[in-house]
Amino acid sequence: MPRPDTPSFEFQALLDAAVDAVILIDNHGVMEVFNHSAELLFGYTPEETLGQNVSMLMTGRDRHHHDGYLERYIRTGVAHIIGVGRDVRARRKDGHEFPAFLSVGRIAGSEPPRFVGFIQDMTLRHQALAAAQRERDRASHYLEAAQTILVALDLDHRVTLINRTGSEVLGRDEQSLRGRDWLQSVVVPAQRARVAGELEGLVGSEQRRPLHSEYSVLNHDGAERLIAWRCVVLEGTEDGPVGILCSGEDVTDARRAELAARESSEQMMHVSRLATMGEMATGISHELNQPLTAIANYAHAGSRLLAQSEPDLADVREALEQIAAQALRAGEIIRRLRSLVKNRITKREPASINDVIEELGPIVRADARANDVRVVLDLAPDLPIVSVDSVQIQQVLLNLLRNSIDALAAIPAGQREILVSSLRNDVGDIVVAVADTGPGVVPEVLERLFMPFVTSRAEGTGLGLAISRTIVEAHKGRLDYEPRAGGGARFVVTLPSEPEPSA
Amino acid sequence: MKPLTATVFVVDDDEAVRSSLRLLLKSVGLPVSLHASAQEFLASYDPAQPGCLVLDIRMPGMSGLELQRHLSLRGAIIPIVFVTGHGDVPMAVEAMQYGAFDFLQKPFRDQDLIDRVQRAFEKDASTRRDLGEIGRIQARLASLTAREREVLVLVTSGKANKVVAAELKVSPRTVEIHRARVMEKMETQSLAQLVRMVMEVERHR
Numbered sequence: 001m002p003r004p005d006t007p008s009f010e011f012q013a014l015l016d017a018a019v020d021a022v023i024l025i026d027n028h029g030v031m032e033v034f035n036h037s038a039e040l041l042f043g044y045t046p047e048e049t050l051g052q053n054v055s056m057l058m059t060g061r062d063r064h065h066h067d068g069y070l071e072r073y074i075r076t077g078v079a080h081i082i083g084v085g086r087d088v089r090a091r092r093k094d095g096h097e098f099p100a101f102l103s104v105g106r107i108a109g110s111e112p113p114r115f116v117g118f119i120q121d122m123t124l125r126h127q128a129l130a131a132a133q134r135e136r137d138r139a140s141h142y143l144e145a146a147q148t149i150l151v152a153l154d155l156d157h158r159v160t161l162i163n164r165t166g167s168e169v170l171g172r173d174e175q176s177l178r179g180r181d182w183l184q185s186v187v188v189p190a191q192r193a194r195v196a197g198e199l200e201g202l203v204g205s206e207q208r209r210p211l212h213s214e215y216s217v218l219n220h221d222g223a224e225r226l227i228a229w230r231c232v233v234l235e236g237t238e239d240g241p242v243g244i245l246c247s248g249e250d251v252t253d254a255r256r257a258e259l260a261a262r263e264s265s266e267q268m269m270h271v272s273r274l275a276t277m278g279e280m281a282t283g284i285s286h287e288l289n290q291p292l293t294a295i296a297n298y299a300h301a302g303s304r305l306l307a308q309s310e311p312d313l314a315d316v317r318e319a320l321e322q323i324a325a326q327a328l329r330a331g332e333i334i335r336r337l338r339s340l341v342k343n344r345i346t347k348r349e350p351a352s353i354n355d356v357i358e359e360l361g362p363i364v365r366a367d368a369r370a371n372d373v374r375v376v377l378d379l380a381p382d383l384p385i386v387s388v389d390s391v392q393i394q395q396v397l398l399n400l401l402r403n404s405i406d407a408l409a410a411i412p413a414g415q416r417e418i419l420v421s422s423l424r425n426d427v428g429d430i431v432v433a434v435a436d437t438g439p440g441v442v443p444e445v446l447e448r449l450f451m452p453f454v455t456s457r458a459e460g461t462g463l464g465l466a467i468s469r470t471i472v473e474a475h476k477g478r479l480d481y482e483p484r485a486g487g488g489a490r491f492v493v494t495l496p497s498e499p500e501p502s503a
Numbered sequence: 504m505k506p507l508t509a510t511v512f513v514v515d516d517d518e519a520v521r522s523s524l525r526l527l528l529k530s531v532g533l534p535v536s537l538h539a540s541a542q543e544f545l546a547s548y549d550p551a552q553p554g555c556l557v558l559d560i561r562m563p564g565m566s567g568l569e570l571q572r573h574l575s576l577r578g579a580i581i582p583i584v585f586v587t588g589h590g591d592v593p594m595a596v597e598a599m600q601y602g603a604f605d606f607l608q609k610p611f612r613d614q615d616l617i618d619r620v621q622r623a624f625e626k627d628a629s630t631r632r633d634l635g636e637i638g639r640i641q642a643r644l645a646s647l648t649a650r651e652r653e654v655l656v657l658v659t660s661g662k663a664n665k666v667v668a669a670e671l672k673v674s675p676r677t678v679e680i681h682r683a684r685v686m687e688k689m690e691t692q693s694l695a696q697l698v699r700m701v702m703e704v705e706r707h708r
Binding site: 295298305 | 517
């Protein structure tokens with residue numbers, strides 16, 4: 001093949017039209033062609049370069065390597081730079097150095113081999129890259145410094161990035177998380193399906209509204225942390241969504257504190273409603289005491305007046321009339337009490353009777369412990385839901401439990417036991433029984449057990465069972481007493497279960 | 504001055520309870536004075552009036568316990584029988600600690616009330632008697648001269664006339680004259696009674 005000392009006109013035109021600098025060299029690196037772009041790039045004229053070694057265009061280090069590359073290629077046929085291209089430092093005529101991308105190819109069929117080199121000025125590109133890198137560095141600095149968790153996921157929910165806060169919360173470093181499936185490796189199993197659905201919904205939605213979601217993650221020792229997340233879609237330049245960026249706040253402790261506050265306030269309301277019941281009973285008993293006292297006084301006065309030799313009959317008549325009037329007044333007070341209890345049923349809600357019973361635990365246990373009483377629960381699983389005012393039913397049960405605890409004081413400490421059981425009876429009603437190993441109800445009291453003011457206790461108001469029965473009956477249920485098999489008392493609350501929704 | 508007959512003062516906010524007590528106490532011949540509130544009672548009560556107070560412990564406005572404090576501060580010694588409801592036992596205990604005479608739970612047996620009222624009357628009478636006597640002794644003591652008082656102190660401490668004369672640097676005869684004047688002014692003939700009077704005054708000081 002003839003060696004073209006000077007390129008043909010067409011070839012030269014082609015070379016000069018090329019945007020890249022194009023240089024032809026022989027197997028010693030001597031330049032044979034130096035196109036127009038090369039002139040502009042390096043500041044040399046073709047005359048200054050043709051016949052010179054190409055290394056004059058390189059900086060010291062690359063200049064040295066360059067010859068080596070050629071030699072090695074020629075010797076081994078293995079391309080290091082040749083046919084591959086690499087970043088080099090190039091030098092202009094004025095000594096200014098700049099980054100360049102050099103790709104070299106062997107001219108097919110040339111023997112000894114000749115090479116064509118393409119050189120791109122990478123200065124702008126490098127500046128742009130450096131700027132982008134600085135931008136990335138700054139962003140990642142913010143990312144790392146952020147107090148919130150930042151996680152980027154690709155569309156398959158694989159982790160592409162997680163910041164330091166995220167790594168700390170999870171107790172796992174970024175390396176071990178990157179590329180892993182976020183849902184499978186981090187989200188608690190029970191919430192994976194929901195979270196997956198939420199993320200799909202976010203990516204699929206047109207509105208691109210941020211997703212607010214709370215779900216728990218598992219850290220490296222299996223502890224759950226509850227995180228409040230805000231997720232947005234990462235948009236590619238033209239291909240639509242490319243991923244999801246989520247920022248998260250660890251709200252475990254805050255939620256726990258909120259929950260504790262709410263529970264304690266509910267507990268307080270509970271106790272206060274129970275206390276109100278007690279206060280009501282005290283108030284009512286005080287109010288009833290007035291007409292009862294008056295009746296007793298008038299009756300005694302009447303007897304004494306009649307015992308006199310010349311009784312003042314007008315006084316006796318007054319006593320009798322007043323007795324009748326005060327008895328009616330007492331009846332009116334009882335009626336008010338009953339309607340008060342009835343009107344208090346304001347909040348009937350579906351409830352699990354076992355939950356209602358178990359919520360009494362903390363209140364009852366303290367009482368029971370103080371009195372050496374063992375409380376045993378025997379609750380049937382899978383009971384149907386009842387529609388009740390839970391607090392009122394708890395008042396009833398608490399009243400029964402306190403009665404039992406009081407009754408158990410009569411027997412030795414080792415034998416004091418209360419069994420609270422729940423079950424479903426033959427007709428499908430819910431039955432809650434409070435049975436104790438105490439002395440039981442004596443026959444004399446039995447008949448009047450549920451009447452107001454019947455009490456066997458010095459401090460009792462005698463209203464507890466009467467009010468309890470009123471409450472249970474207002475729930476369309478029953479409150480009954482039966483002797484416990486083997487001795488003791490057994491009070492049975494029967495509540496209708498919520499009717500099955502009709503098909 | 505009002506006739507000083509022992510009277511049952513009833514303070515209760517419940518009209519029916521008051522009226523029934525009036526009729527009951529009237530049936531056993533006890534004078535009654537009814538009051539609907541502690542304030543009303545305080546406004547009309549003269550501590551010189553003997554008797555006893557039957558007081559509802561729980562009342563709107565001034566409670567029975569507060570009325571008890573007010574009466575103590577006025578130096579009124581009238582015995583108080585508190586009337587309480589079921590839940591008022593702690594209040595009744597407090598009332599007893601502050602010197603209440605007794606308490607009754609509503610409703611009560613007539614005889615229990617009457618017994619307490621009678622005993623309260625006796626207690627009131629004996630307190631008034633004691634206080635009256637002390638008052639009289641103090642009045643007599645006040646009439647003694649300084650020298651007579653010195654003689655009284657020495658004589659009631661068990662010293663003989665001669666010893667008293669030596670301590671006061673007067674003649675035994677002078678001591679005898681002073682001593683006779685003391686006995687006369689204190690309205691007694693026996694040294695034992697004189698000693699008891701001095702002890703009583705000391706006790707009430």
